[in-house]
Amino acid sequence: MVLQFQSQQSYQNKVVPSAAVLFVYVERAHGLPLKKSGKEPKAGAELSLRGTSYRTKVCDRSTSPQWDESFHFLVCDPKQDMLIVKLSHSWGMALGSVVLPLRELLVEPGLVLDRWLTLDGALPESQILLRATVMILDSKLAACGKGPGETARALASAASAPDVEEVDSIIPSKETATAANQELRHRAVPAHGGGDQGRSDHGQVKLSLSYSTEENRLVVLVHACRHLIACTKDGSDSYVSFILLPDKNRTTKRKTSVKKRELNPEFNERFDFDLSLEEARHRRLDLSVKNSVSFMSRERELIGKVQIDLAQLDLSSGVTQWYNLTEEAS
Numbered sequence: 001m002v003l004q005f006q007s008q009q010s011y012q013n014k015v016v017p018s019a020a021v022l023f024v025y026v027e028r029a030h031g032l033p034l035k036k037s038g039k040e041p042k043a044g045a046e047l048s049l050r051g052t053s054y055r056t057k058v059c060d061r062s063t064s065p066q067w068d069e070s071f072h073f074l075v076c077d078p079k080q081d082m083l084i085v086k087l088s089h090s091w092g093m094a095l096g097s098v099v100l101p102l103r104e105l106l107v108e109p110g111l112v113l114d115r116w117l118t119l120d121g122a123l124p125e126s127q128i129l130l131r132a133t134v135m136i137l138d139s140k141l142a143a144c145g146k147g148p149g150e151t152a153r154a155l156a157s158a159a160s161a162p163d164v165e166e167v168d169s170i171i172p173s174k175e176t177a178t179a180a181n182q183e184l185r186h187r188a189v190p191a192h193g194g195g196d197q198g199r200s201d202h203g204q205v206k207l208s209l210s211y212s213t214e215e216n217r218l219v220v221l222v223h224a225c226r227h228l229i230a231c232t233k234d235g236s237d238s239y240v241s242f243i244l245l246p247d248k249n250r251t252t253k254r255k256t257s258v259k260k261r262e263l264n265p266e267f268n269e270r271f272d273f274d275l276s277l278e279e280a281r282h283r284r285l286d287l288s289v290k291n292s293v294s295f296m297s298r299e300r301e302l303i304g305k306v307q308i309d310l311a312q313l314d315l316s317s318g319v320t321q322w323y324n325l326t327e328e329a330s
Contacts, residue, residue: 096122
């Protein structure tokens with residue numbers, strides 16, 4: 001194995017060859033803190049691994065910025081290296097950060113991590129949505145270098161070490177990196193009964209459904225709704241409520257916060273369930289989008305429903321997509 005081979009070698013000039021390539025797709029953040037003035041921040045994200053750093057664009061003022069940018073890093077030791085992501089207002093005021101040890105990716109199915117990560121040094125609800133994958137290099141050696149000259153010298157040094165095979169050129173080309181990064185953008189996985197093909201009369205809800213083998217948990221992420229029907233002239237005070245069937249005691253019932261007067265609300269709320277993968281596959285997610293009303297109100301309460309059979313999904317890989325809402329769950 002490449003990682004085992006590398007750990008047993010000593011290299012001239014202390015140049016350690018690359019064992020993998022890390023591809024990172026930075027999608028968006030949610031719930032970022034406001035500036036001291038009360039204004040929304042102009043957020044940018046800086047990604048660093050060892051001596052290499054990249055910056056996203058700086059978004060217009062928003063507490064939920066969206067970047068949709070991809071980057072890649074050469075990785076010398078996936079078991080020890082860490083990706084550091086720092087968010088700031090125009091590269092000044094800190095908005096939160098997260099440290100991702102790459103060893104966590106090594107235990108993910110397909111070496112892919114795709115989820116919301118909580119930001120340290122920010123609000124409790126501050127999160128960033130990342131998709132990261134590690135590509136373990138097939139060839140035995142590829143040098144870590146910041147520039148073409150350094151890479152060439154490192155390759156030459158590593159190749160001169162005793163009992164080392166000839167080095168193949170496996171530093172990703174621009175075309176290869178671009179193709180891999182484009183692959184990361186395809187977050188939605190087709191699933192039975194869902195999809196984004198057409199607008200429903202009752203709107204849609206976006207969910208991420210996955211199983212974390214590391215935590216032995218079913219993870220349900222409620223991202224957002226769109227095109228909801230208005231229950232009053234001011235819109236709808238919308239929220240999402242769901243339960244995992246069968247559940248006689250209703251212990252799995254959960255609901256999001258309420259978004260006032262919103263027909264396209266964003267929630268980005270995560271719910272975890274301590275279930276085995278086999279148990280999760282025998283459950284159905286029964287979900288309703290509702291209008292929050294008082295007990296005596298005559299306003300419409302139910303906006304739409306959907307029921308999802310988890311046995312039809314690849315929970316190990318994870319599914320993110322929009323689901324059509326209907327008047328009654330089918």
